Amino acid sequence: MIDLHTHTFFSDGELVPAEHLRRVEILGYSAVAITDHADSSNMDFIIPRIVKVAADLNRYSQTKLIPGIELTHVPPQMFGELVLKARELGALIVVAHGETVMEPVRSGTNRAAIEAGVDILSHPGFITEEDAQLAAERRVFLEITGRKGHSLTNGYVAALATRVGALLAVNADAHGPGDFLTAGMAETVALGAGISREGYAKIRKDMADLVVRVSRN
Numbered sequence: 001m002i003d004l005h006t007h008t009f010f011s012d013g014e015l016v017p018a019e020h021l022r023r024v025e026i027l028g029y030s031a032v033a034i035t036d037h038a039d040s041s042n043m044d045f046i047i048p049r050i051v052k053v054a055a056d057l058n059r060y061s062q063t064k065l066i067p068g069i070e071l072t073h074v075p076p077q078m079f080g081e082l083v084l085k086a087r088e089l090g091a092l093i094v095v096a097h098g099e100t101v102m103e104p105v106r107s108g109t110n111r112a113a114i115e116a117g118v119d120i121l122s123h124p125g126f127i128t129e130e131d132a133q134l135a136a137e138r139r140v141f142l143e144i145t146g147r148k149g150h151s152l153t154n155g156y157v158a159a160l161a162t163r164v165g166a167l168l169a170v171n172a173d174a175h176g177p178g179d180f181l182t183a184g185m186a187e188t189v190a191l192g193a194g195i196s197r198e199g200y201a202k203i204r205k206d207m208a209d210l211v212v213r214v215s216r217n
């Protein structure tokens with residue numbers, strides 16, 4: 001199991017990174033990314049701390065902690081500069097908080113995030129076919145989410161991504177210990193979105209490949 005979109009109390013999650021990591025270690029995860037909510041006010045506060053704790057904890061954990069960030073409600077025009085800044089600060093996984101149907105995320109966010117080269121566009125809501133195609137070309141993962149509310153458009157996202165050949169990731173968007181997905185629940189979320197078993201096997205492989213790629217950098 002791998003999850004690439006989770007929150008600690010460095011934003012609105014509940015756990016300190018050490019407990020967060022331990023909770024998924026006992027679920028048998030091979031890797032987890034901590035991707036707390038950020039804009040230009042707090043990126044330089046959060047990312048170096050997650051980089052540090054990852055270096056510390058990865059010496060003693062079976063689960064690899066990957067430092068990341070989730071650019072959240074930032075103006076679409078700022079994505080380019082903030083993605084660069086996040087990577088400079090050491091974020092290995094950059095998630096964009098996509099145009100979920102549950103929140104007033106600015107229109108144009110999905111497109112701007114893909115163009116800026118985020119790794120994962122989370123809960124992209126009713127993403128357009130053109131944007132999904134661009135995500136496929138740029139190899140930006142679209143997210144199938146376990147999070148209540150955000151998951152309402154999972155079936156739409158899965159069908160469109162499959163049609164245009166976009167990469168998919170299944171993430172919990174966990175904010176507390178009750179939110180982490182077991183391997184079985186992650187599969188249920190994917191199959192429930194209409195993804196085939198073969199499609200799901202490919203998702204697990206694509207996510208594992210991304211972890212290998214970012215871990216090399």
Ligand SMILES: [Zn+2]
Pocket residue numbers: 007012013037175
């Ligand atoms: Zn949150």
Ligand SMILES: [Zn+2]
Pocket residue numbers: 005006007070122173
């Ligand atoms: Zn999130």
